[in-house]
Amino acid sequence: MNFDTSLAFARALDAQDPLQSFRSRFLIPKHQGQEIVYLCGNSLGLQPKQAKDFLQQQLNQWENLAVEGWFEGDTPWMTYHKELQSLLAPIVGAKPEEVIPMNNLTVNLHLMMVSFYRPKGKRIKVLMEGGAFPSDQYAVESHLRFHGIDPDKAIIEIFPREGEETLRTEDIVKTIKEQGDELALILFGGINYYTGQLFDLNTITKAGHEVAAYVGFDLAHAAGNVVLNLHDNNVDFACWCSYKYMNSSPGGISGVFIHEKHFNDASLNRFAGWWGYQETTRFQMTKGFVPEKGAEGWQLSCSPVMMMALHKASLKLFEEAGGIAVLRAKSEKLTAYLENWINQVNDELGEQLFRIITPSDSASRGCQLSLIAKRNGKQIFDELVKRRIVGDWREPNVIRISPVPLYNSFEDIFRFGTELADSCRKLN
Ligand SMILES: *Cc1c(COP(=O)(O)O)cnc(C)c1O
Helix, strand or coil: CCCCCCHHHHHHHHHCCCCHHHHHHEECCEECCEECEECECCCCCCEECCHHHHHHHHHHHHHHHHHHHHCCCCCCHHHHHHHHHHHHHHHHCCCHHHEEECCCHHHHHHHHHHHHCCCECCECEEEEECCCCHHHHHHHHHHHHHCCCCHHHHEEEECCCCCCCCCCHHHHHHHHHHHHHHEEEEEEECECCCCCEECCHHHHHHHHHHCCCEEEEECCCCCCCCCCCCCCCCCCEEEECCCCCCCCCCCCCCEEEECHHHCCCCCCCCCCCHHHECHHHHHHCCCCCCECCCHHHHCCCCCCHHHHHHHHHHHHHHHHCCCHHHHHHHHHHHHHHHHHHHHHHHHHHCCCCEEECCCCCHHHECCCEEEEECCCHHHHHHHHHHCCEECEEECCCEEEEECCCCCCCHHHHHHHHHHHHHHHHHHC
């Protein structure tokens, strides 16, 4: 991109943006009467305006039909999840029957490990990226202990090489080969929450299958952010949350992908509940669990319809925008523009005050850039907040900035860049 730091340039990019109108479909918070620049979709996506309507519809259904709402009304709750399956599938590159919204993310990580972590003999190890999101670390540790396996011996973490910030795919593959038949499961992030690195899901999955390990991904930072091909990549399972890039409310419902090749594997363990029971006979309430075919067969509890309504409000916007590939095309431009701005600020300051630890290759990152300031990182971050620029701060020293194609504009990035430069001048 030929880059120019003028406001006119940012506005020209917005004027050419076919997704520009989607910004007005979201509620943007104000501080002291003025809209903030929200660059924190990696933590909690903004509220779609239509979320209220979708929720209200279901509140009305509850009001008017009460228990009959499960079977009657415009959107009977018994089948409410089916439309969500169709809306979710293209976002993660799956068949509708391979995905199901249910529970919350960490709960789903445990449920997926019940099915896909099957330690046997010397094959007991789990491979993870070093510095995985804490909840994933706790889930895996505690799950191993539950099996009577010492996590210190059985969890293998891969860290970047000395002097590097992110992982090389070749090193991941090498470790997988080395661990070989001791590896039971590879559980990786799709995008690392801290560095913003997007991993090569296809290569990791292939390498894992070559040593006969199961391969699953936590897509909290990837789902709704980058193009995914879970089915074609032959990934065994994945889970994600919907409140980050999928704007579906704080603590909103999670999603799960299970590859169809596992649907008929009766040897897989699962922790069952009545909502995963075969649909046609579920209400006969008989003894002995018979799973519904597909990812639906992993459901436990009856649908949290209000959560699903909020999720649907946002997924409809993904569909209306033309799908994840269209969003990703804009996202790559927004992030490239952001990267240019950070480099520009360094140039203006006459030193490399900010180091971007996220890969510069757009195929190895999503929308997020993680910056480390040589000094005053927290002060700079706080100064930005005072100026209504909302990114996020992650201990020990990273500022994460995530422009989202559905609601961020190039002018947002312009404002971030100019305020960043100004804040640094003030604090230096
Ligand atoms: C956000 C995030 C979580 C959060 O899990 P919840 O169960 O939704 O609280 C877990 N793992 C990763 C990688 C995340 O980014």
